[in-house]
Amino acid sequence: MVDILHRIGVTSSPDEVYGALTTVGGLASWWTEDTDGDGAVGGVLRFRFVAGGFDMKVLETRPAELVLWEVVDGPEEWIGTQVRFELKQEDGFTIVLFRHEGWKEPVEFMYHCSTKWATFLMSLKRLLETGRGEPAPDDVKISNWH
Amino acid sequence: MVDILHRIGVTSSPDEVYGALTTVGGLASWWTEDTDGDGAVGGVLRFRFVAGGFDMKVLETRPAELVLWEVVDGPEEWIGTQVRFELKQEDGFTIVLFRHEGWKEPVEFMYHCSTKWATFLMSLKRLLETGRGEPAPDDVKISNWH
Numbered sequence: 001m002v003d004i005l006h007r008i009g010v011t012s013s014p015d016e017v018y019g020a021l022t023t024v025g026g027l028a029s030w031w032t033e034d035t036d037g038d039g040a041v042g043g044v045l046r047f048r049f050v051a052g053g054f055d056m057k058v059l060e061t062r063p064a065e066l067v068l069w070e071v072v073d074g075p076e077e078w079i080g081t082q083v084r085f086e087l088k089q090e091d092g093f094t095i096v097l098f099r100h101e102g103w104k105e106p107v108e109f110m111y112h113c114s115t116k117w118a119t120f121l122m123s124l125k126r127l128l129e130t131g132r133g134e135p136a137p138d139d140v141k142i143s144n145w146h
Numbered sequence: 147m148v149d150i151l152h153r154i155g156v157t158s159s160p161d162e163v164y165g166a167l168t169t170v171g172g173l174a175s176w177w178t179e180d181t182d183g184d185g186a187v188g189g190v191l192r193f194r195f196v197a198g199g200f201d202m203k204v205l206e207t208r209p210a211e212l213v214l215w216e217v218v219d220g221p222e223e224w225i226g227t228q229v230r231f232e233l234k235q236e237d238g239f240t241i242v243l244f245r246h247e248g249w250k251e252p253v254e255f256m257y258h259c260s261t262k263w264a265t266f267l268m269s270l271k272r273l274l275e276t277g278r279g280e281p282a283p284d285d286v287k288i289s290n291w292h
Binding site: 002003004005006007008009090091092093095097098099106108110111112114115118119121122125140142143144145 | 148149150151152153154155236237238239241243244245252254256257258260261264265267268271286288289290291
C-alpha cells in the first residue's frame, strides 16, 4: 500500500478551512465546480470532471480537525482508497496534512494524481486567502493527462 | 521505505528538459538560484536555500531519458535518499516521472517536501514553456515552512 502525502498552510482559521472541505459550495470553489451531494458523515459527495469523477463517502468529520472520505466510485485505482485532511494550528497558519492512502501499486496514474492533488491544495489555499480558487474545469493543467 | 511521486508534461523536447536537469544554469532557473557544482555522472551538485540545502551526487544520466541523484548532504531525513527523473515522449509532451525515493518514515517533513516538489516541478514546466521559472528565493510559498 502506498500513499500520496501533502502539507500546506493557510492563513485562515481552522473553521474556515473545515468549511471548504465539508460544504458543497466550498468544495466546488477549489476542486471542481461540478460538485454535489452531502458532506456530513454517512453522506456521499459527487465530484465530476470533464473526463469522469469520484464519489466519496464521508466516513468521519471533526470540526476544525479532520475530514475523512472513502472513494466508493471512480477510477478503479481509487476505489476503496481513503482521502484524509487533518487540520492543526501552527505559527498563525492552519496546517492541512493531506493523505490519499491505500493505493495498491505506485502506478503512473498515482504519480499524476499526486501532482494534481498538490495543485488543487494550492487552489484551496488560494480560495481561502484571496477568495478565488482554481477549481476544474479551469484548474491548473499539468500534462497531457490534464 | 516510502516515496514521493509526481508526473508533469512539458511542451518542450526531451533534450531541453534534460538540459534543465543536468546543467547548473538550468537547475538554477527552476529550483534554486543558489546552485553550483557539476551535473555530470560522479559530480556533486550543491543546492542552497535560505534555510539550508542539499548536496546531490549524480549517480546516472542518460540523455533525454534519465537523471538520478543521491542525496549526500542535507537534512537528516534526506541523506541516502535518491531523486529520479525519468523522461519519455507522449502526445507531444515530454513526460517527467519524478520519484524521491527511500524515505525511512512518512514524517511531516515528507508531506511538506512532496508539495514543494510539485510546485518546483511546475516551476520547471513554466521555465521550459515560458522562459521563466520560479526558483528559490522567489519560489511559491506553501506554508509556515515556506
